[in-house]
Amino acid sequence: MSDLFASAGLENAAPRPLADRLRPQKLAEVVGQEHLTGEGGALTRMIANRSLGSLIFWGPPGTGKTTVARLLARETSLHFEQVSAIFTGVADLKKVFEAARGRRAIGQGTLLFVDEIHRFNRAQQDGFLPVMEDGTITLIGATTENPSFELNAALLSRARVLVFKALDAEAIDKLLQRAETLEGRRLPLAPEARAALAGMADGDGRYLLGLAEELLAQPDGPDLDVAGLAATMQKRAPIYDKGQDEHYNLLSCFHKSLRGSDVNGAMYWAARMLTGGEDPGTVFRRLCCAASEDVGMADPQAMPQVVAAWTAFERVGWPEGRLFLAQAIAYVATAPKSNAAYSAFNAALALAQKTGSLAPPKHILNAPTKLMKELGYHAGYQYDHDFPDAFAGQSFFPEELAGDPRSDFYTPNERGFEREVKKRLEYWARLRAERQGGD
Template sequence: MADLFDDALPAERAPERAAPLADRLRPRTLAEVIGQDHLTGPDGAIGRMVAAGKLSSLVLWGPPGTGKTSIARLLADAVGLRFVALSAVFSGVADLKKVFAESRDHARAGRRTLLFVDEIHRFNRAQQDGFLPFVEDGTVVLVGATTENPSFELNAALLSRCQVLVLHRLDEAALGSLLDRAEADVGRPLPLTEDARAALLASADGDGRFLLNQAEMLFDTAPAEPLDTAALRDLLQRRMPVYDKDREGHYGLISALHKSIRGSDPQAALYYLARMLTAGEEPLYLLRRLTRAAVEDIGLADPQALAQCMAAKDTYDFLGSPEGELAIVQACLYLATAPKSNAVYMAQKKAWKSAKDNGSLSPPKHILGAPTRMMRDLGYGDGYEYDHDAEEAFSGQDYWPEEMTPETYYRPTDRGFERKLAERLAWWDERRAQRPD
């Protein structure tokens, strides 16, 4: 993983000491961007573009504090483009028209523009359409940054003209390297115990900018003695998870919680949930793991398990802590006491493998739609039997590609609601077998 800076900052490169720590530690080359080697490395999409000297329009999608703005600025430098930045939060149509006009003038003079748009998903559909002609004719190379899923938030027309690159949240190693660089810049270590340092890293949740802002506050405070986890929590007014040296406080406890739910031990599950919540673990992290357990270990044995988790998430969003934590407890106990089945989980794995192994087989013609006359002439839709017109609303037709033998992915257990599903599937299979060829 690339380091953010060399161990010492040369005097001629040292920024003004009055600048915020996060600004002082901004990378100066793409090689110094931390945590995104899958993009900026020699084999990454950005690395290949820079090596070729050709840059296409991009959408950088990733969590806050992962380097989107820095990458855009450094891209412009690397390929010799003029850099212009806008925020969709503060910019409107007039700002865009001005940028496009100036960029066109610079293009005529032989210099193209990289237009960086932060929070691009905040532009409405009409504003997004306004980018299209200027991207198409090369007036600007657009680099948009978003924390939201581009497939939901950006126009299909704009997405088709951009390559979407996904930035990863910074892992513990990357965040630790950031703190190392911060200490080298300031010239002294952070005033924290080892456990408190680990808790500070965990509290950043992959956000490098947040981490550096918290570190700067600690440097400015300059306590006489290193702070432990409790003192750090009091200073920053954030609940800090207690992480010990072997990180049992995070990965070990979340594993114990999940396995206690899977093993139908509500008392143990509640104990581990309490351990994590009282230590300061993020409630939404726990809700995500509970939701995963609902679909992986319970599934259709009790379809309400997933609903309980989503309701707990909504309740926590509405009430906050500590009242909303009661909803998390309810969801945890519901999952631990629910009938268990991993049939949905296993069905997904088998179906995904089958889809990859069998390629792009066409469904049989009788279940294909026929919106045009040509398709109707070719026999699309011929012989389709409308199930609601059949006895028991079941025709028993074959829906599989002709080149493929029907397979069984989902095998319900005899536990909970899946017992009824097993009976239903057996009834359908029996009638399919009785259907004349």
Template sequence: MIDLFDATPDDPEKKTGAAQVAPRPLADRLRPRSLSEVIGQQQVLGPEAPLGTMLSAGSLSSLIFWGPPGVGKTTIARLLADETDLTFIQISAIFTGVPELRKVFEAAKLRRTNGQGTLLFVDEIHRFNKAQQDGFLPYMEDGTILLVGATTENPSFELNSAVLSRSQVLVLERLDLRDLELLAQRAEKEMQQALPLDGPAREALLEMADGDGRALLNLIEQVSAWPEAKAGEKLDTATLSTRLMRRATKYDKSGDEHYNLISALHKSVRGSDPDAALYWFARMLTGGEDPRFLARRITRMAVEDIGFADPQAQTHCLHAWETYERLGSPEGELALAQAVIYLALAPKSNGAYVAYKSAMAAARQTGSEPPPKHILNAPTSLMKDQGYGDGYAYDHDAADGFSGQNYFPETMKRGVYYQPVDRGFERELKRRVDYFVKLRAKRGSG
């Protein structure tokens, strides 16, 4: 879906005479005039989708639109106001302070006394602080405003729970190539000329937009102004790439994309897919991620998901990290890439990770239970009198080097936390664990 509207009949661009004004941008001329003209976002606008259902029922609730730039958050909000006969008021959290908000609310209250509702669209709503967000609540509750907020950040982290509980969060998605092609065709019809591009170059132009409809229309406007457009010539991909810069990858090192991509990298490694892992690793690097952050996270993957199945994995990651520190960028990234491949292809086990978490949970639950007295040192006679160290079996005195004594608190049932998998080197550790389990049972039965 795109943030675009068609030219109206009284379009100043179509007037003649001395009052001629500058042409309107293509994105403005192509704004949809009804929800049916919106491109994409059928998961939100379809007949059985949330907004389609609300509109058919004649009951619209407060909404939070969450999605990347250029997918139509503002346009859908404006068209919703038209569909529901509400006055559309738009503000931006970047430029609006408390005094301006008070004026907006007072005007909405006056409007309501005259029988007219208000749809208040708040762009970048996540930029309001907690107190400012709380200021919306009484006006949402008494029906003075119907709030529609727009954000590119995860509402779960950026918006107050009170605002979220009174709103429905709708996720708007980046436009796919089919949506962008439809938008390009609308642009050609509006401009009454075809884009001066051959097939591969046209597809490259769509990819440059990176799912952003507004960005695509800006690119189309540039391309249409080239001399080749008027001469009817076709340009190839090489020429297009020379004249236009690819749109910067959407990546916020402190926002959702940061966490989404590191999650994709981690799960690709865990899923033993070196190609997917390398792709997400490269996506983060091209987005400007700090290679040291990646080195740290890659090492964590070795600890969490490979563990004793391949103890060399941690060493490999640490060596790659050290190599990066010595070489720097861009050569050092290759060592990290090699570590990613190694981890993806290594045997996997989270046995140690699960054991650690289980032991931590048991430690929190049992509180201050003391160790059994037979494994306590007794450096003083008083402590010996108290039974410290009494009955301790020195394991090296046993023929097989194993006493089988209990080392858990006396009041606590023996815990079993580490359960090795039958993969990689951990297969050998499993054999050892099973061996000691049998010996312990034998000592207990004897």
């Protein structure tokens, strides 16, 4: 039926949403993702070098993931096929793969775009591997979830992850200007209401254009202020730009107050954010970060305290929930501070990246098979609980890093509970020196 409409020219006359009419026709027209689509961007380089491979697009909704996938297919002369993990099963995928094999047989490649790819289970994700490896498809998966946690390692090893950013103020303004140009009229908004409209969109271009379309359909009249915009759209306008500069500024003030042990300052900045319409979850997330980054092992109870307060808040809600938030802020702000664990892990990451895939020592590898035993796996391992101190003192680093001062990451301080941790490390260091010296 759709073919009949298209052949009669009726499809083009059908009303189309503003977001669809403004869909970019080439990569350079995509806004907000210049690190990918601009001059020198990752995707621009791939196209220029004819090196497009399978990709995972990770980013929030309305940032252009589907549009960019379509444009890549056009730029590379690949057949574009789109499926959604929400509505697609194994049988559907098999049909898609068979059709792609048929096109490949006549020299036509296929770019398969899978929306919400993280919703496929592990077995379904594994089903993509053979057709990716033999070139039947070039896969582009889109996800709003962290691929490290939601996608199989095997799939990730065959695809490059590209991060899409929420649209910033500049990108949002470009979209609004394009909408006004296309419609031949300006949005009936005062400057502060225009900024509030951008805040309502929260970095989602598709949602922004939906709001703009409603406003552009309004009859002529005076420009709307923030209150008029909220009344017209039946949505609460943000009191402050919680998706942009002031949002990050107040979060920074809050976190630095926590780090600086200023409980009053921390409570003030938290109150400023909440009265400005901020999601309490954002404040709790920052508290979790401070409890780990700035308190850490100086008081290991800081993180459980914050998580317990957050859980209680979600169960009870506002206004009573402010009690739990206040307690968590007071605990983190007044706790002893140490960033030793945070700094240690950063050093570990840097060393791991620098030294590559060093082989682990065989004595700490399990040997479930005869061959592995013959190769020396598990040989010489000392079971710590066989020692009076439950400490054998063996090395757990690759041979190349054993005893390397660069691998001494964690240096606790004398504040709070870390004083006790430091004593333990010094005690184990003495035992290790004695036992390794006696070997």
